[in-house]
Amino acid sequence: MHLRSPLAAGVLALAASCATTAGDAKSRQAVGPWLAPSPNLSQQIQDQVTRLPWTHGIERVETIHWLASVGEPAYENLLDLVSDPRSDVAGAALAALGATRDSRLVEPLRRIPWPVESEDALGLERARALLRLGDWSMIPRLVDGLEHESFMVRTLCLQALREATREDFDYHPGEKELARRFGVVRWREWWNARSSDPILTGGGG
Incomplete structure (x- = not known):
């Protein structure tokens, strides 16, 4: 069914707590609008992003939580994933972004092309993420x-x-x-x- 994947991501998002800045101490100077990760953290982020589509259940909850807790160094990767054609992956990225509660993400997320009147579950997950961001x-x-x-x-x-x-x-x-x-x-x-x-x-x- 079309609704299952984004809905599953939304359910998992309920378990994603407010983000901390755990990754900030491992980050270097800002590149673009966000703090850049150290080489080691960058590899960890990439590993988690690559693994995300293949996770399920509690493993996906933990991955969403980890990416949200990293904070700024993971933002570019998560924003890229919002456009993923796999609705469950896009939904998980939206859940992680919403869990950061970082209001600076509102405008970058708004700029990602999206059907204006999208009423499906993934569109509502996007609305949920934006509301959590303020x-x-x-x-x-x-x-x-x-x-x-x-x-x-x-x-x-x-x-x-x-x-x-x-x-x-x-x-x-x-x-x-x-x-x-x-x-x-x-x-x-x-x-x-x-x-x-x-x-x-x-x-x-």
């Missing part, structure tokens, strides 16, 4: 995701929204459609009351 303009996309046919997609969208806003508006992804609809209405009312704030919509400069 881009609240993704909230309407994730609220739309609360109406997705997949229980897992709905769960991941709610997780991201609740994590960012500390709200849930009594929405439960496992309830019947009619009950869920009331929760979605409350989410949209909440957002509409705040959507004119340029800080939340990305227009605050």
Whole structure:
């Protein structure tokens, strides 16, 4: 099924904690916008990136966590992986980027070509990553995701929204459609009351 791979990456992303700067001490001067890894760390990053497509389950969780914890030295590799044609690999890269919570990644991630109206699970994983990085303009996309046919997609969208806003508006992804609809209405009312704030919509400069 088309949805399984990115959804699996999204589930694994729930286990990826906030990144530390463990790799910074092993990094050298900045190259481009990010700190460059030492030769040894560079090889470790490349090894993990090469191995990522072949990992599953807890092994993938650990790989995502490791890449996120390395921080800046791994950013270029992860941003490249976002365009990988394998949706599970792209989803894992998005999960790792989101787990860094580094707001400087918002613009580089936005610049990666992406279908504007992409509503599939991978598109929602991208929205989830951007929200975790501080881009609240993704909230309407994730609220739309609360109406997705997949229980897992709905769960991941709610997780991201609740994590960012500390709200849930009594929405439960496992309830019947009619009950869920009331929760979605409350989410949209909440957002509409705040959507004119340029800080939340990305227009605050």
